[in-house]
Structures are given as C-alpha cells and as structure tokens.
Amino acid sequence: MSETYQKLKNSTLDEQRAAIRSGAYRSHTAGLGKGHLQANLAIMPEAYALDFMRFCQRNPKPCPLTGVSDTGNPMMFTLGRDIDIRTDVPAYNIYRDGKLAGSANDISDIWRDDLVVFALGCSFTFEHALMRAGIPVWHIDNDKTVPMFRSNVDTVPAGPFSGKMVVSMRAIPESRVSEAIEISRRFPLAHGAPVYWGDPAGLGIADLSAPDWGDPSPIGPGEVPVFWACGVTPQVAIEAARLPLCITHKPGHMLITDVAEDAEAPVLSVTNDKT
Known part of the structure; x- marks a missing residue:
C-alpha cells in the first residue's frame, strides 16, 4: 500500500480533495471520503443532456442520479461547498465520437460553456x-x-x-x-x-x-x-451514442462529495454559493 494512499485514508475530506485538486494524488478513491457519497461522472454537451437524464431515470440501479450541474457551470454546488468538476477528480476519460481518446488529470483546458455534468452514486x-x-x-x-x-x-x-x-x-x-x-x-x-x-x-x-x-x-x-x-455503465452507453465529446471519470477515480453517505437525497444542510 502506497504511503500517500495510507496517509490520505486517515486525513480529512478537505485534505483529500485538496490533494486531488493539486495533482498530488491521482489514483483510485476506494477507501477515501469516509462517511461521504462518492460519485461517477458523465459530462456532455447540453444537446444530449435530456436523453441522458432519461437514460438514468430508466436505469436507476447502475445510474443513481445524485447531481446535475447548470449548463456551463463547473461548480457542483449541490454536492459540496467548493467542488470544481474540472480539477477535483483524480483522473478523467475523454471520449470523442464514442471512442476513448485519452485520459487527463485536469479538464480545465477542454471545458466548454455548453457542458452539463451528471454525478451518479458510486458503490465505493x-x-x-x-x-x-x-x-x-x-x-x-x-x-x-x-x-x-x-x-x-x-x-x-x-x-x-x-x-x-x-x-x-x-x-x-x-x-x-x-x-x-x-x-x-x-x-x-x-x-x-x-x-x-x-x-x-x-x-x-x-x-x-x-x-x-x-x-x-x-x-x-x-x-x-x-x-x-456499476456507474461505469454510462461509459458503455456513451460509446454506443458516439457523442462528439464526452468526459467521464476514469473507472475507480471518483468525485468525493460533501453529501452524507446515508443521505436519501443529495441535498446539503447549508446554503451554497452557486458561483
């Protein structure tokens, strides 16, 4: 077991997300975020968002929808006080025309104003x-x-x-x-x-x-x-849909949210700034 992973397992949620955002930690998130909901990701142009929301609604076991961003807003304010989806996941997969085109640890350079983020619950x-x-x-x-x-x-x-x-x-x-x-x-x-x-x-x-x-x-x-x-199910659906651009988490590399792990709905107990 790596020293960095062992140290993060025993650190606070804020310390874990800070390590991910800074690039100091880029591996899987199993065992992290104790007491909090982890989430899979699917990020796509708004033109495809309604159909994808229908897909999640029709397949709630593999696709339990826990959060949806405003179009073009990378801040997931319903899932945490300071979650920037462009930087706060250890690794992302980038699909173009339904094919895996590569991976990244930061998607700030390919973020667009028409993108919508879907967060789906994770078995971690x-x-x-x-x-x-x-x-x-x-x-x-x-x-x-x-x-x-x-x-x-x-x-x-x-x-x-x-x-x-x-x-x-x-x-x-x-x-x-x-x-x-x-x-x-x-x-x-x-x-x-x-x-x-x-x-x-x-x-x-x-x-x-x-x-x-x-x-x-x-x-x-x-x-x-x-x-x-498993929340990797949408990645299979994205391959079939052949979207011109779609970004997901790299399997095993999740978003750690502020939402309590036993929450019935992903609503925070405090008011959050949407900007």
Whole structure:
C-alpha cells in the first residue's frame, strides 16, 4: 500500500480533495471520503443532456442520479461547498465520437460553456459500512481498484444511449453474503443491493481474473463473488451514442462529495454559493 494512499485514508475530506485538486494524488478513491457519497461522472454537451437524464431515470440501479450541474457551470454546488468538476477528480476519460481518446488529470483546458455534468452514486460509498461490520473489502486492503465487468444485462435505452450493464465485483465470505446485501441495500444512491451473486457465467462473465476495468480480485476459499450495478455503465452507453465529446471519470477515480453517505437525497444542510 502506497504511503500517500495510507496517509490520505486517515486525513480529512478537505485534505483529500485538496490533494486531488493539486495533482498530488491521482489514483483510485476506494477507501477515501469516509462517511461521504462518492460519485461517477458523465459530462456532455447540453444537446444530449435530456436523453441522458432519461437514460438514468430508466436505469436507476447502475445510474443513481445524485447531481446535475447548470449548463456551463463547473461548480457542483449541490454536492459540496467548493467542488470544481474540472480539477477535483483524480483522473478523467475523454471520449470523442464514442471512442476513448485519452485520459487527463485536469479538464480545465477542454471545458466548454455548453457542458452539463451528471454525478451518479458510486458503490465505493457503502464499502465503509461493510468494513465497519467486519466484512473484508480486498481491493481497499490491497490498494487496488475494484474489478468491473461488462455483463449480459441490457439497459433500457433512451435516445442514443443504450448498452449492457457494467457490474463491480467483491468477494464476500459465504456466511456473510446476506448481511452484505442488507447493508448495501441501505445505500440506494450508491447502487443499493447487489444485482447478482454466485456463478459469474449467469452474468455472461467468463473469467473473473480478467476484468474489463480495474484490477483482478481473488476469490478465496469460502468466498462468493457478489456483483453490484456499476456507474461505469454510462461509459458503455456513451460509446454506443458516439457523442462528439464526452468526459467521464476514469473507472475507480471518483468525485468525493460533501453529501452524507446515508443521505436519501443529495441535498446539503447549508446554503451554497452557486458561483
């Protein structure tokens, strides 16, 4: 486990976001933001925003919508007092015409006045609750990114957006699977309860050692692979939609918000300046 990661895990939320904004930390955010909602991102021109909002509404398990920006405003004032979406994510993926064109740690130079930001809840949020209950989370203990897989489950299309659901996997002791299900169910903004557990072939996954995103995670004796809907699902839909420009988080590299992890809706308890 890297020294920087270990230090950040034990630091405050403000210190974690400051390290990300300054570029001092550019890795995954699993285990960070304790007590707060983490979010996946999809940033796109306003012309496509209504169809994407419909896509999220029709697919709430993989796409739990937690925040939407004003057009052209990079400040996510409903999710925090000082969140600049251009700098406050460790790494971004940039898609052009539906193809991954590259990654960046800062998107200030490609920000446009017609862009709209969508924030979607992330399963990293409920992992703190699993660990508090004594359920091991291997990728956090080993400073890795959770494994993510394309499944055979269709999403409900909206406009140009469609595709298969992406799932994240965690190996859970068989005796505690029911407990993990009930714990995660309490976090509907973070995908809630899992969508499947057991033989990965049921989701069309042939090899757990070869995730489509993230790092392989071992399945130990007496453990069961458990699969949650994943906020990388929109990236598959974005590829299908072939938008001229779309920016997302790099899988595993999330936005850490000020919203409490158990919030029923992403509303802050204080008034925030929108500028």
